[in-house]
Amino acid sequence: GENVEQHPSTLSVQEGDSAVIKCTYSDSASNYFPWYKQELGKGPQLIIDIRSNVGEKKDQRIAVTLNKTAKHFSLHITETQPEDSAVYFCAASSLSGGYNKLIFGAGTRLAVHP
Amino acid sequence: DSGVTQTPKHLITATGQRVTLRCSPRSGDLSVYWYQQSLDQGLQFLIQYYNGEERAKGNILERFSAQQFPDLHSELNLSSLELGDSALYFCASSVAPAGGFTDTQYFGPGTRLTVL
Numbered sequence: 001g002e003n004v005e006q007h008p009s010t011l012s013v014q015e016g017d018s019a020v021i022k023c024t025y026s027d028s029a030s031n032y033f034p035w036y037k038q039e040l041g042k043g044p045q046l047i048i049d050i051r052s053n054v055g056e057k058k059d060q061r062i063a064v065t066l067n068k069t070a071k072h073f074s075l076h077i078t079e080t081q082p083e084d085s086a087v088y089f090c091a092a093s094s095l096s097g098g099y100n101k102l103i104f105g106a107g108t109r110l111a112v113h114p
Numbered sequence: 115d116s117g118v119t120q121t122p123k124h125l126i127t128a129t130g131q132r133v134t135l136r137c138s139p140r141s142g143d144l145s146v147y148w149y150q151q152s153l154d155q156g157l158q159f160l161i162q163y164y165n166g167e168e169r170a171k172g173n174i175l176e177r178f179s180a181q182q183f184p185d186l187h188s189e190l191n192l193s194s195l196e197l198g199d200s201a202l203y204f205c206a207s208s209v210a211p212a213g214g215f216t217d218t219q220y221f222g223p224g225t226r227l228t229v230l
Contacts, residue, residue, distance in 0.1 A: 031216065032216035034218065034219070036221070042223060042224075043116065043118075043204055043221035043222050043223045043224050044157070044204070044221045045116065045221070046218060046219075046220065046221075049218060089156060089157065091157075093216040099162070099169050099170045100216040101147075101159050101162065101170050101172065102159065102216070102219060103159075104156045104157040104158075104159075105156060106155065106156045107155075107156050
């Protein structure tokens, strides 16, 4: 069945460094790839998304790249800050029964140390 | 604040019991999705409703059911609860029914269910 693999499961960086999280999806028909940030005790919050007709998208310190041929996409966070510490989830759309649903990766716990 | 509300925030109950979780979508959103998040695990899609009708099913157990009401709020019913049902349950909403085009899902704060 459809699957999204996410790496690494944990990531520790120093404040100011960059962080990269990578995801691979299995469904070649996937056309929508959102990234969510989940802070402790809260629901996932959309931070950026990309559609299959775009190769890269940037929003301030956050960027996402998509390689449809290789079926992988990545989240890049530059100039990390302690408030970036959270669990990050990638997701990919998957068509099932005529309707798209989101398949989530297992998550990456990012720790940014001052 | 995503605009999606969920109640209750916490729920503690015993095995064998039945509970109901409630979700109100963002204003204007017609689709509601339910997800389960177990400890240290990702988000597992359970079920989706659009404008009152079931649209997609994921890994939802037969002991679980959901519905969406005319005012678009949704309820997730969990029955014959087991210890393994303890988890965070999230509701998300989006504008469209998510056919060929997948629109953005906005998540609520979740309900933490503890089965003792």
